[in-house]
Amino acid sequence: MLPVKHSTFQEMNKYILSLILLTVVALRSTAQSYWQQEVNYTISVKLDDKNHVLHGQESFEYINNSPETLDFLYLHLWPNAYRDGKTALGKQQYAGGEQELTFGADSIKGSIDSLNFTVNGVPTYFEYDAENPDIAKLVLSTPLIPGGKITVSTPFKVKIPSGEISRLGHIGQSYQITQWYPKPAVYDKNGWNQMPYLNQGEFYSEYGSFDVSITLPKNYVVGATGDLQTQSEIDFLNKKANQSPEDIKAALLKKQGPRGKTDFPDSDPEWKTIRYTQKNVHDFAWFADKRYIVLKGEVELPQTKRKVTSWAMFVPHNARYWQKAIEYINDGTYYYSKWNGDYPYNNVTAVDGTISAGGGMEYPNVTVIGNAGSAMELEIVIVHEVGHNWFYGILGSNERVHGWMDEGMNTLNELRYVYTKYPENTNLSDMVLEGRFHFDHLDHYDMADFSYRAISGLGEDQPIETHSADFTSINYGAVMYSKTGLVFNYLKQYLGDETFDRCMHLYFEKWKFKHPQPEDLRAVLEQESGKDLSWLFGDLIQTTNHVDYKLKKVKTDANGTTVTVKNSGQVNGPIEVGAYQKGKLVETVWVEPSEGKSSVVLKSQADEVRVNPSGRIPEVFRDNNNWHQKGLFGKVEPLKLEGIIGDNEQGKSNVFWMPMIAANQYDKFMLGVAVHNLGIPFNRVQYLVVPMYSFGGKRVSGIADISYSFLPKKSLKLSKFGVAVRSFKETDNEAFKGNDGYYFTASPFWFAKLGNRKEASPISQTVLVQTMYRLDVFGRTKIEQAGGFAKYDFNYNKPDHEVNIGLRSDFISNLKNSDQMGRSSIEATYRFRYIRNKKSRWMELRGYAGGNWLFDLSGASNAANYSLSLSGANGSQDLFIEDYYFGRTETQGFLSQQRLENMGGFKSTSDYGTNSQWVATTNFYAQLPFVPGIFGVFADAGIFPASTLTNEINTAFDVGLGIRLGKVVGLYFPLYISKDMNDAYSSANYTTRIRFTLRMSFTNRGINFANLLN
Ligand SMILES: [Zn+2]
Incomplete structure (x- = not known):
C-alpha cells in the first residue's frame, strides 16, 4: 500500500485557491514541529532447530507522539509474506522469474501465527488486510490520544522459510532471523505507511528500544543487534575469538568443498538464554550458526575517539576471504564516521550468511553478507552493509518511497571509500574478463558510472525518485544505487570535500534517529552550502534529464x-x-x-x-x-586503435577492430575486418564497418552502419538516425562471375522508442521509418529500386502473457521500368505461457492481414517479388534486405526453403497463395511439454483471392511439427497440407516441404553483430 503523498496537497491547491495560503502555513508548521512515534519492545524467543520454528512472546510499548488520536495500529506480520505465491512478495518474485513461493513445496514456505493480542492486558481484536496477509490492523477499544501510551502483547510462532527465498530463513541449521516479529508500521505526517514485504523495496520502521532474550542450544554462535547483556555469553564469544587464529589456520589447511548445507555439528542438549538491549534503533535481527569462527576487534572513532567493538562471524568454508574482515568492518566504521558523524552504538558486527536478497543485507548494528568471489568484493560488500548503519539505521528514511536516500547515499560513501583507500584499484577491469579486451584501468567508480550510462544511453533509465516497486530491476541498481552515488559525488566535487562533509555532518546531527524526507536533506545542503541545488534535487533526482x-x-x-x-x-x-x-x-x-x-x-x-x-x-x-x-x-579526439572491443575512453576516439569470417552460397567464404566504436559506455555516434573479401565474388562484400542517438526529454525515450549499407553477391550463376551478380543497398532510417521513462511499464513501443536505394547488378542488367517502409510495434510483456501488434506500410518502385508496389499490413501475436513452473512452455496465436493497395507492373519482372506470400518472404521477396539468407536467390534445393517469419506465416515452402492483392492468415504454434523444449506443433489457416478477375476466395491449411532453437532458428515438418497447396508443389519429394527460418536482426541497427552474416 502507498502512503498518502504530497500530491494530495497539490490537488487541493489547484481547486481551492483560497486555501493556498493556509496550506503553505500548515506545511511550514508541520516542518517545524517534527514528531515521530516511539516503540519499545521486549521479546523473548526460543529457537526450535529441529522443526525450524520460533516460539516467541512479545510486548511493546507504543507512544503516540503525533497530534492525532489513533483508533487502530497497522501491524506488519512479515513472515506471512512467505506464505505462498499470492502475497506481494510471491508476485514480485514470480515476475522476476523466481518461483519458490508459487511452485515450491510447503516445507520451504514460512508464516507467523498463534497471535493473541492484548492492549494494556485487555484482549484485542485484529484483522488481516484483505490483500496482504503480512499486514494486520489492531483495532483499539480505547482510542490512543496524542501523548498517550499503550502496551501491546502477543505470543507468536514463526515457521522459518527457506533461506533461498529472501531475507528471513534458514539453510539447514544456519539461521537468518530478520523481519520476524509483529511490528507497528510507521505513522508519520503522511499517515500510516503500512506496506507488504517485498524483496525490491526495503524498510521504514519506528525508532525505539529493544530488549530481546533468545533461547537456543548452547553451541550456537549468535550475531545480533544490540549490546549483549549475558556475561556467560560474553565469555563464550571472547573464548571463541581467542581461539580464532587456530580455527582459521585449520580452516585454511582443510580442503574446502562447496559450502556445506549439512555439515552442522549436533546441537548441544543444553540450552542457553542470551539477552541483548539497544536504544535508538528501528529493528532487531539475529543470526545463529554452530559453525562460526569469531573475530573480535576495535575501532576508535575519528571525532569522539570513543572505541567501538567489532565482530566478524563466518563459517570455516569462507575463512580465506573473511580472515581480514575486522579490517573491513573497522575501516568502514571509521570512514563513515569521519564523513558523516560518529557511530553512536557500542558494537558493529558482520556475519557470513547465505542470503538470496543480494550480496548482503543490513540491519541495525549487524549485517549479513553473502558469498563473495574475492577479498576485495567481500570488503566492498561489508563496507556497504556496515555503511547502512548510517543510511538506514541512524538516518531512517522511507526506503520504499525514497530508496535513494538509503541505497544511493550509501553508494556515494561506498564509492568514496574505495577510491580513498584504493586509488589505484581496477575493480571493473578485473570483472570484465580480468582486464582483457582493453577494459583496462577501470575502477570501482567506473562500475557505477558505466552501469548508469549504459542504461541511459539506451533511453531506458528512470528517475532516481521512483517508488522502489516501480523500478525495473536493472534501474533499481543502475539508477537508485549508482546514479544517486554519481550525482552526489558530482555535488561533492563541486562543493569541495570540506563543505560537503560539513553539510553531511549537519544532516546527521539534525536527523539522526529520525525519518528525514528528501526536502530535509535538500534544506540542510542548500542552507549550509549557500547554493541553489535545484539542478540536483529537481532535474537529476526527479527526472531523467541528462547532463551534457x-x-x-x-x-x-x-x-x-x-x-x-x-x-x-x-x-x-x-x-x-x-x-x-x-x-x-x-x-x-x-x-x-x-x-x-x-x-x-x-x-x-x-x-x-x-x-x-x-x-x-x-x-x-x-x-x-x-x-x-x-x-x-x-x-x-586522438585516435586509439584496439582489438575486438573495449571501453570508450574520455578524450580519445577508440576504434576497435576484429577479423571477420562469414559465408553464404554466393560469396562463399568472406574474410575481412570489422571496424567499429561499439564499446561501452555507448557513444552518441555509433558506427560499424565490415568490408570483407568475397572468395566467391572476388569482390568486396560487406556492411556499413552509422547512427546518431538523441535522448529527448519527453515522448520519446530514444531517437536514432542513421544509414545502413549492404552489398553482397546474390547469384552463383556462372554468367555473373567476379564483381557481378550482386546487390547494393543504402538505407537511411529513423528509429525511436516511444514512451516516457517514468515508471517501469509492461508496454514498449517502437517506430522504424526506413528508406532505401537498391541496385541489383546482373551483367548488363541493372535493376534500380527505391522505396521504404514505416513500422510501428506495440509490445506488452508480462511473465505469462505477451502481446505484439505490428502495423506496417511499404512502398517500392523500380526506377527503370516504373513498376510500383504499395502495401499495408497488420500483424498481432498473443503468446501465453501454459506451463508456468521451471519447465516453462508457451503457445502462440498469430493473425495477419496484408494487402497491396498499389500494384502497378509494366515490366512484370517483379510480379512475384512484389506479391504477398502465404509462407513468408523468400529471398527475392525480402525487398528491403531485412534478414540473413544463406542463398537469397535460390529457387531449388534446401537453401531455397528458407522463409522470413513474416506475411502469411505458413510453416510451408509452397508458393501457393502468392498473389498481388491480399492475404489473411492465422497461425498457431505450441511448444510441446517434452524435454528438451525445442519441439512444437503448428497449424496454419489462410485465405486469399483466387484471381484478380472474380470475387472467389481460396483457402489453405497445414498442420505439422516444428523444432525451434531459441528465437533464432526454426525448422518445420508438415504432416498435413491442404490439397491445392500440396498439388502446387512441382515435386512429390517430402524434403522440399521442410521450411526453415532464421531470425538474426531482432535488435536495433547499429549494435547488431548478427547483421555481419548477410
Ligand atoms: Zn544497500
Whole structure:
C-alpha cells in the first residue's frame, strides 16, 4: 500500500485557491514541529532447530507522539509474506522469474501465527488486510490520544522459510532471523505507511528500544543487534575469538568443498538464554550458526575517539576471504564516521550468511553478507552493509518511497571509500574478463558510472525518485544505487570535500534517529552550502534529464586561457573545466550552473582543455568535451586503435577492430575486418564497418552502419538516425562471375522508442521509418529500386502473457521500368505461457492481414517479388534486405526453403497463395511439454483471392511439427497440407516441404553483430 503523498496537497491547491495560503502555513508548521512515534519492545524467543520454528512472546510499548488520536495500529506480520505465491512478495518474485513461493513445496514456505493480542492486558481484536496477509490492523477499544501510551502483547510462532527465498530463513541449521516479529508500521505526517514485504523495496520502521532474550542450544554462535547483556555469553564469544587464529589456520589447511548445507555439528542438549538491549534503533535481527569462527576487534572513532567493538562471524568454508574482515568492518566504521558523524552504538558486527536478497543485507548494528568471489568484493560488500548503519539505521528514511536516500547515499560513501583507500584499484577491469579486451584501468567508480550510462544511453533509465516497486530491476541498481552515488559525488566535487562533509555532518546531527524526507536533506545542503541545488534535487533526482556540456571555444594569450563552454544538455548544473600542459592536468575551475554559454578564464596557458576532466560529472555522452592545440581540428579526439572491443575512453576516439569470417552460397567464404566504436559506455555516434573479401565474388562484400542517438526529454525515450549499407553477391550463376551478380543497398532510417521513462511499464513501443536505394547488378542488367517502409510495434510483456501488434506500410518502385508496389499490413501475436513452473512452455496465436493497395507492373519482372506470400518472404521477396539468407536467390534445393517469419506465416515452402492483392492468415504454434523444449506443433489457416478477375476466395491449411532453437532458428515438418497447396508443389519429394527460418536482426541497427552474416 502507498502512503498518502504530497500530491494530495497539490490537488487541493489547484481547486481551492483560497486555501493556498493556509496550506503553505500548515506545511511550514508541520516542518517545524517534527514528531515521530516511539516503540519499545521486549521479546523473548526460543529457537526450535529441529522443526525450524520460533516460539516467541512479545510486548511493546507504543507512544503516540503525533497530534492525532489513533483508533487502530497497522501491524506488519512479515513472515506471512512467505506464505505462498499470492502475497506481494510471491508476485514480485514470480515476475522476476523466481518461483519458490508459487511452485515450491510447503516445507520451504514460512508464516507467523498463534497471535493473541492484548492492549494494556485487555484482549484485542485484529484483522488481516484483505490483500496482504503480512499486514494486520489492531483495532483499539480505547482510542490512543496524542501523548498517550499503550502496551501491546502477543505470543507468536514463526515457521522459518527457506533461506533461498529472501531475507528471513534458514539453510539447514544456519539461521537468518530478520523481519520476524509483529511490528507497528510507521505513522508519520503522511499517515500510516503500512506496506507488504517485498524483496525490491526495503524498510521504514519506528525508532525505539529493544530488549530481546533468545533461547537456543548452547553451541550456537549468535550475531545480533544490540549490546549483549549475558556475561556467560560474553565469555563464550571472547573464548571463541581467542581461539580464532587456530580455527582459521585449520580452516585454511582443510580442503574446502562447496559450502556445506549439512555439515552442522549436533546441537548441544543444553540450552542457553542470551539477552541483548539497544536504544535508538528501528529493528532487531539475529543470526545463529554452530559453525562460526569469531573475530573480535576495535575501532576508535575519528571525532569522539570513543572505541567501538567489532565482530566478524563466518563459517570455516569462507575463512580465506573473511580472515581480514575486522579490517573491513573497522575501516568502514571509521570512514563513515569521519564523513558523516560518529557511530553512536557500542558494537558493529558482520556475519557470513547465505542470503538470496543480494550480496548482503543490513540491519541495525549487524549485517549479513553473502558469498563473495574475492577479498576485495567481500570488503566492498561489508563496507556497504556496515555503511547502512548510517543510511538506514541512524538516518531512517522511507526506503520504499525514497530508496535513494538509503541505497544511493550509501553508494556515494561506498564509492568514496574505495577510491580513498584504493586509488589505484581496477575493480571493473578485473570483472570484465580480468582486464582483457582493453577494459583496462577501470575502477570501482567506473562500475557505477558505466552501469548508469549504459542504461541511459539506451533511453531506458528512470528517475532516481521512483517508488522502489516501480523500478525495473536493472534501474533499481543502475539508477537508485549508482546514479544517486554519481550525482552526489558530482555535488561533492563541486562543493569541495570540506563543505560537503560539513553539510553531511549537519544532516546527521539534525536527523539522526529520525525519518528525514528528501526536502530535509535538500534544506540542510542548500542552507549550509549557500547554493541553489535545484539542478540536483529537481532535474537529476526527479527526472531523467541528462547532463551534457560542450566545449565551444578556447583562446590562449598572455593572461591565460579563456574557455567558452555550452550547456547542451537538459540540466543546468555546474561545469568543471580542466587545463592541461603536455598531457598533465595543471588547473581546474568550476563554472557556476547556467543555461546556454558561459566563459571562464584559467590562469595557465593550456595546450589541451577538457570539460569534465575528472570524468566525475555523470554525462552520458562525452565526445564533445575536448580541445587540443595540436592539429587542424582542435576538437577531434586522438585516435586509439584496439582489438575486438573495449571501453570508450574520455578524450580519445577508440576504434576497435576484429577479423571477420562469414559465408553464404554466393560469396562463399568472406574474410575481412570489422571496424567499429561499439564499446561501452555507448557513444552518441555509433558506427560499424565490415568490408570483407568475397572468395566467391572476388569482390568486396560487406556492411556499413552509422547512427546518431538523441535522448529527448519527453515522448520519446530514444531517437536514432542513421544509414545502413549492404552489398553482397546474390547469384552463383556462372554468367555473373567476379564483381557481378550482386546487390547494393543504402538505407537511411529513423528509429525511436516511444514512451516516457517514468515508471517501469509492461508496454514498449517502437517506430522504424526506413528508406532505401537498391541496385541489383546482373551483367548488363541493372535493376534500380527505391522505396521504404514505416513500422510501428506495440509490445506488452508480462511473465505469462505477451502481446505484439505490428502495423506496417511499404512502398517500392523500380526506377527503370516504373513498376510500383504499395502495401499495408497488420500483424498481432498473443503468446501465453501454459506451463508456468521451471519447465516453462508457451503457445502462440498469430493473425495477419496484408494487402497491396498499389500494384502497378509494366515490366512484370517483379510480379512475384512484389506479391504477398502465404509462407513468408523468400529471398527475392525480402525487398528491403531485412534478414540473413544463406542463398537469397535460390529457387531449388534446401537453401531455397528458407522463409522470413513474416506475411502469411505458413510453416510451408509452397508458393501457393502468392498473389498481388491480399492475404489473411492465422497461425498457431505450441511448444510441446517434452524435454528438451525445442519441439512444437503448428497449424496454419489462410485465405486469399483466387484471381484478380472474380470475387472467389481460396483457402489453405497445414498442420505439422516444428523444432525451434531459441528465437533464432526454426525448422518445420508438415504432416498435413491442404490439397491445392500440396498439388502446387512441382515435386512429390517430402524434403522440399521442410521450411526453415532464421531470425538474426531482432535488435536495433547499429549494435547488431548478427547483421555481419548477410
Ligand atoms: Zn544497500
